[in-house]
Amino acid sequence: MAASSDRNPPPFPSSEEPEAGLSDMADGDSDEGEDIFVNNSNPVAVSRGVSQPDGVNEEPPDLFSEEEASNPITKSNGVHSDDDNDLFAEAHVELSTDKSGNSSGKDLSSVSGPRTTSSFNQSPASMQPTSLEQLEEEEAKDSFDVDVAVTNPEKVGDGMNAYMAYKVSTRSSLPMFRSKTFSVRRRFSDFLGLYEKLSVKQSLHGCIVPPPPEKSVVGMTKVKVGMDDPSSVEFVERRRAALERYIQRVVSHPSLLQDPDVREFLERDDLPRAVNTQALSGAGFLKMINKASDAVNKMTIKMNESDTWFEDKFQEVENEEQQLRKLHALVDSLVNHRKELCGNTAVFAKSMAMLGNSEDNTALSRALSQLAEVEDKMEQLHQEQAASDFFIFAELLADYIRLLGAVRGCFDQRMRAWQRWQEAQSTLQKKREAEAKLLWANKPEKLQQAKEEITEWEARVTQYERDFDRIGMTVRKEVLRFEKEKAKDFKSQIIKYLEAMLQSQQRLIKFWEAFLPEAKAIA
Amino acid sequence: MRSVSVDLNNDASLLIDIPDALCERDKVKFTVHTKTTLSTFQKPEFSVPRQHEDFIWLHDTLVETEDYAGLIIPPAPPKPDFESPREKMHKLGEGEATMTKEEYAKMKQELEAEYLAVFKKTVQVHEIFLQRLSSHPMLSKDRNFQIFLEYDQDLSVRRKNAKEMFGGFFKNMVKSADEVLISGIKEVDDFFEQEKTFLLDYYSKIKDSTAKAEKMTRSHKNIADDYIHISATLNSISADDSTKVEGRVASDQELKLTELLRYYMRDIQAAKDLLYRRARALADYENSNKALDKARLKSKDIPQAEEHQQQCLHKFDKLSESGKRELTGFKGRRVVAFRKNLIEMAELEIKHAKVSNIMTGSHAERYSYFGTWSGDIYFN
Numbered sequence: 001m002a003a004s005s006d007r008n009p010p011p012f013p014s015s016e017e018p019e020a021g022l023s024d025m026a027d028g029d030s031d032e033g034e035d036i037f038v039n040n041s042n043p044v045a046v047s048r049g050v051s052q053p054d055g056v057n058e059e060p061p062d063l064f065s066e067e068e069a070s071n072p073i074t075k076s077n078g079v080h081s082d083d084d085n086d087l088f089a090e091a092h093v094e095l096s097t098d099k100s101g102n103s104s105g106k107d108l109s110s111v112s113g114p115r116t117t118s119s120f121n122q123s124p125a126s127m128q129p130t131s132l133e134q135l136e137e138e139e140a141k142d143s144f145d146v147d148v149a150v151t152n153p154e155k156v157g158d159g160m161n162a163y164m165a166y167k168v169s170t171r172s173s174l175p176m177f178r179s180k181t182f183s184v185r186r187r188f189s190d191f192l193g194l195y196e197k198l199s200v201k202q203s204l205h206g207c208i209v210p211p212p213p214e215k216s217v218v219g220m221t222k223v224k225v226g227m228d229d230p231s232s233v234e235f236v237e238r239r240r241a242a243l244e245r246y247i248q249r250v251v252s253h254p255s256l257l258q259d260p261d262v263r264e265f266l267e268r269d270d271l272p273r274a275v276n277t278q279a280l281s282g283a284g285f286l287k288m289i290n291k292a293s294d295a296v297n298k299m300t301i302k303m304n305e306s307d308t309w310f311e312d313k314f315q316e317v318e319n320e321e322q323q324l325r326k327l328h329a330l331v332d333s334l335v336n337h338r339k340e341l342c343g344n345t346a347v348f349a350k351s352m353a354m355l356g357n358s359e360d361n362t363a364l365s366r367a368l369s370q371l372a373e374v375e376d377k378m379e380q381l382h383q384e385q386a387a388s389d390f391f392i393f394a395e396l397l398a399d400y401i402r403l404l405g406a407v408r409g410c411f412d413q414r415m416r417a418w419q420r421w422q423e424a425q426s427t428l429q430k431k432r433e434a435e436a437k438l439l440w441a442n443k444p445e446k447l448q449q450a451k452e453e454i455t456e457w458e459a460r461v462t463q464y465e466r467d468f469d470r471i472g473m474t475v476r477k478e479v480l481r482f483e484k485e486k487a488k489d490f491k492s493q494i495i496k497y498l499e500a501m502l503q504s505q506q507r508l509i510k511f512w513e514a515f516l517p518e519a520k521a522i523a
Numbered sequence: 524m525r526s527v528s529v530d531l532n533n534d535a536s537l538l539i540d541i542p543d544a545l546c547e548r549d550k551v552k553f554t555v556h557t558k559t560t561l562s563t564f565q566k567p568e569f570s571v572p573r574q575h576e577d578f579i580w581l582h583d584t585l586v587e588t589e590d591y592a593g594l595i596i597p598p599a600p601p602k603p604d605f606e607s608p609r610e611k612m613h614k615l616g617e618g619e620a621t622m623t624k625e626e627y628a629k630m631k632q633e634l635e636a637e638y639l640a641v642f643k644k645t646v647q648v649h650e651i652f653l654q655r656l657s658s659h660p661m662l663s664k665d666r667n668f669q670i671f672l673e674y675d676q677d678l679s680v681r682r683k684n685a686k687e688m689f690g691g692f693f694k695n696m697v698k699s700a701d702e703v704l705i706s707g708i709k710e711v712d713d714f715f716e717q718e719k720t721f722l723l724d725y726y727s728k729i730k731d732s733t734a735k736a737e738k739m740t741r742s743h744k745n746i747a748d749d750y751i752h753i754s755a756t757l758n759s760i761s762a763d764d765s766t767k768v769e770g771r772v773a774s775d776q777e778l779k780l781t782e783l784l785r786y787y788m789r790d791i792q793a794a795k796d797l798l799y800r801r802a803r804a805l806a807d808y809e810n811s812n813k814a815l816d817k818a819r820l821k822s823k824d825i826p827q828a829e830e831h832q833q834q835c836l837h838k839f840d841k842l843s844e845s846g847k848r849e850l851t852g853f854k855g856r857r858v859v860a861f862r863k864n865l866i867e868m869a870e871l872e873i874k875h876a877k878v879s880n881i882m883t884g885s886h887a888e889r890y891s892y893f894g895t896w897s898g899d900i901y902f903n
Contacts, residue, residue, distance in 0.1 A: 327756045334749040341742035348735040355728040360721055361858045367865060491891075498887040505880040512872040519869055522862035 146172040146251045148266070150244035153236050155223070156187075162224045163187050166240060168247065170266045176258075177267060184269060188215075191243055193274020194250070197261045205413045205467075206474030208482050209256065210249035211402040213242035241391065245399060252485075290405075310472070313479055314411050321404040328397040335394060338386040342379050349375035363522045370518040374511050381504050388500040396493045400486065407482060414471045421464035428457040536560045537657045539672065541650040542570075546642060551575060551603045553649055557672045563664075564673060573671070575602055577678045578649055581671045585662065592800045592838075593845030594662065595853055597655035598789035603645040608638040626755030633751060637744075644782065651786075711805075712843065718850050719798055726791045733784040740781055779868035787857060794853055801842045808835040 152167040169183035195212045198204060219235040250256050251266075265271065349372045356368030435450040538558040545552040556570045582599035585591055615630050622630070653672075656662045671678070710716040811832040818828035 323756065327753065330749060330753045330756060334746060334753065337742060337745040337749055341739065341746060344735065344739040344742050348732070348739045351728070351732040351735045355725075355732050358721070358725045358728045361854070364858050364861055367861075371865065495887055495891055498883050502880060502883050502887065505876050505883060509873055509876045509880065512869045512876070516866065516869045516873070519862060519865035522858060522865070 145174055146170065146257065148244070148247050148251050150240055150247060153240050160221075160224055163189075164220075164223065164236060164239070166243060168266065170251075176263065182267060184267065184271075186265070186271065188220075188239070188243070189274050190265065190271055191246060193271075194261060194265045196274060198250075198256065198259065201259070204255060204259070205417065206410050206471035206478060207253070207255055208403070208406050208410055208478045210246055210253070211406050212246050213239060214402075238391070238395070242395065242399075245395075249485075253481075309476070310411065310414070314408070317404055317407050317411070321401060321408075324397050324401045324404065328394060328401060331389060331394045331397060335386055335390045338382055338389060342382045342386065345375055345379040345382060349373070349379060361522075367518045367522050370515055374515045377511050378508070381508060385501070385504050388497060388504075392493050392497045392500065396489065400489075403482070403486075407479065410475050410478060414468070414475050417464065417468040417471045421461065421468050424457060424461045424464045428454065428461050431457055534658060537663055539650070539653045539657050541646050541653075544642070544646050546605075549605075551642075551645060553646065555653065555672060563669060569673065569675075571672065571675055573678070575600070575649070577671065578652060580678065581667060582652070584667045585656075585665065586796075588665075591662065591665075592804070593797070593842040593849070594659070595790075595793050595797050595849045596662075597652055597659075598786075598793045600645070600648040600652045601789075603641070605638065605641055608634055608641060611637070623755055626752060629751045629755060630748070633748065648786075714847060715798070715801070715843070722791055722795055722798065726788070726795060729784055729788045729791060733781065733788050736781040736784055779864055779871065783861065783864040787860070790853070790857070794850060797846055797849060801839070801846050804835065804839040804842045808832070808839045811835040 147170070149169045150166050151169065153164045154166075156163055156165045165185045165187050167183050168186050169181070170177070171181045173180060191212050192215075195209065198209045216235070216239075219232075219239070222229075222232045223236060247265075250262060256262055352368055352372035352375060356365050356372060359365035359368055431450065431454050435447070435454060438447045438450050536559060540556050541553050542556050543554050551574070553573050553575075554570050555573050556568075557564070558568045560567065578600055582596065585596050612634050615627070615634060619627055656665070656668055662668065710719065811828070811834075815825075815828040815832045818825050
């Protein structure tokens with residue numbers, strides 16, 4: 001993968017465009033404008049100030065020196081038990097909020113809401129020398145005060161109509177929510193439904209919408225039927241953890257957090273049931289992405305990239321996905337072998353105990369029994385290590401394989417936007433040719449119509465071009481943000497994994513140190 | 524590496540070791556080196572090349588020797604088995620194209636280590652066999668043993684002759700009939716009654732434990748291999764080192780625990796063989812009693828029958844006496860060996876865990892200092 005310094009900054013749209021764009025947006029779909037520019041404005045305007053374009057560097061300490069929030073997304077993923085009292089002890093999204101020291105500015109720390117949109121429409125323009133580095137630093141300023149946790153899986157109903165309901169608890173000081181802490185009950189299809197809604201939104205095109213965990217017919221059937229065996233328990237825990245990570249990723253995304261569907265998901269007591277989730281069954285998500293990719297690949301007109309950033313990045317993403325898949329398969333194998341080791345160790349421990357019983361030398365007999373106990377403890381250690389392997393390592397990889405699929409999806413969306421633009425251009429061309437022909441044929445009514453159509457298509461071309469540029473910008477920003485998050489995520493998970501290993505090793509040492517005197521006592 | 528039995532090479536009058544060995548395809552050639560102060564040998568120090576089959580010949584001739592019927596003959600060393608690493612090497616060669624250079628190199632390294640471990644193990648086992656003999660008051664004086672140590676020509680001619688002479692008859696009988704015979708005979712002596720019960724029970728338990736220990740260490744090896752593949756893909760330091768530690772833990776446990784169990788399983792079989800021989804002698808004695816009674820009834824051939832009976836009794840008594848000595852010694856030996864091995868195993872576990880603990884700790888520390896600028900370090 002190329003280092004970030006290799007990237008060329010995107011050709012930034014000219015300064016008047018965002019305004020025009022904004023008013024266009026405002027005309028067409030106020031939702032869109034709100035989503036895009038509120039997102040932009042959050043980090044930027046907080047410190048830069050609305051009414052003072054020259055106040056860009058007014059608060060350097062705030063903007064550039066404030067340290068990144070310390071807690072990356074940590075996952076309470078079944079390794080530690082959920083403590084109902086402090087639900088948020090382990091589930092944290094970004095913590096710090098920027099406090100602007102602007103004396104004359106509004107209270108900018110209260111973020112978002114439709115009313116702030118118009119006051120920030122200057123900001124992109126005032127962002128003039130916005131290099132990629134500054135874009136990156138803006139991302140660093142993303143700060144949200146939202147904690148979400150998914151807990152308490154409970155079976156509702158009986159038989160094949162039964163389902164698991166999960167408690168989704170939110171704690172936030174953001175004004176857009178009705179209260180500071182609240183919780184709702186949601187089922188798996190609700191999560192899928194949320195994804196469904198988000199993924200079709202035009203306004204979110206170019207955004208990396210986190211994909212939900214996959215459906216599993218086998219797993220769920222066992223749960224429905226009421227089997228209480230350890231594998232069902234593990235299945236439910238795995239799903240709960242995956243849903244939690246999913247929703248945490250959603251709320252940590254600045255645009256998505258603003259989305260009314262997300263808010264509804266978190267707040268509304270009775271959510272209408274999502275019905276169109278069949279497409280997302282099993283490996284459905286990735287299948288969907290791949291189908292879309294194929295459609296794009298079949299495009300006859302190849303896009304002429306003015307800058308290679310997109311091509312290079314796409315290649316990187318594909319490579320990385322390959323690597324992760326390979327790694328995931330290996331970690332899966334590791335988990336299985338460790339589970340085997342557990343089984344074999346348990347069996348061996350029993351055998352040792354029997355041997356100890358047979359042994360007629362008392363001290364040796366006791367030592368062998370002790371050895372059997374140590375091996376029993378080792379089995380437990382292996383069990384925990386296997387859980388750690390799985391929940392920390394394997395699930396991380398699985399998540400990112402799906403996320404990379406989503407990233408690829410964004411690139412495809414951009415391509416399709418480009419396609420639409422090109423098609424509009426060629427249609428416009430045809431209309432113009434038709435007009436020319438009509439001029440010669442001298443048919444005034446048809447000419448008028450042709451002129452109207454041309455105007456319409458000119459507008460469309462402009463619109464689609466702007467869409468394309470906008471998506472391009474979004475994709476860039478999203479990818480940057482994604483890479484940051486990914487690095488943080490991996491780092492924190494690997495550290496967690498190593499720490500679990502450390503603990504396990506220390507306990508191992510204790511067990512054998514306790515055994516040693518027994519062995520020495522043999523006479 | 525005298526890890527399995529107690530220190531055997533103590534008596535300076537006859538010191539034996541296998542300082543090196545060659546592996547040619549299937550065959551392993553051991554160099555048996557002897558240092559002695561005994562006048563029965565021609566030279567004070569000498570070395571001869573020997574194959575595995577020579578060891579088997581020596582073992583079998585000892586077993587077939589009547590005079591040693593009352594002794595526990597040290598179990599024959601098992602045939603060198605390079606099947607597992609060889610198969611893996613083969614698979615590795617086939618899969619070379621699908622791996623990165625680094626992964627291949629690492630796997631190759633692991634395999635070579637495994638090969639080496641098997642090699643060391645087989646040398647050790649053959650060495651211990653000889654040392655058991657040299658430290659036994661009676662067996663060390665055996666003529667064939669001396670020939671084995673000294674004869675600088677190829678032993679294969681002798682081996683063929685021996686096969687023709689004995690035909691492995693006795694050995695085969697022992698293998699198939701001992702359980703029945705031993706449990707069938709009514710025991711007159713408390714000591715042997717107890718020993719019989721104990722050994723039969725212990726044997727089945729230790730056989731079970733050996734099998735389970737082998738499975739466990741195989742799982743460990745699988746995990747070590749997984750870590751190699753993972754680290755190759757991940758290219759991260761911590762996974763690298765844990766590979767070595769996991770691999771080493773697996774091979775150390777293999778050497779210590781599994782080998783201990785395996786060895787004593789075989790030794791107990793040898794002890795059972797002794798019991799069998801004694802049981803047979805007892806049966807012979809009982810039969811000779813019956814024959815004597817019959818002869819007395821018929822008043823025919825009484826002196827022969829009497830003599831035969833006396834011989835059987837004498838043989839049985841001799842066996843019982845030496846058997847008791849052997850079995851008591853065996854008990855003590857076993858306890859000491861277990862003690863030594865268990866201590867060494869525990870110490871090794873602690874040592875390795877501490878080492879890997881330090882390494883894991885330092886890696887965790889290093890990772891926590893990595894900035895959030897890139898996840899690229901993980902993927903190359």
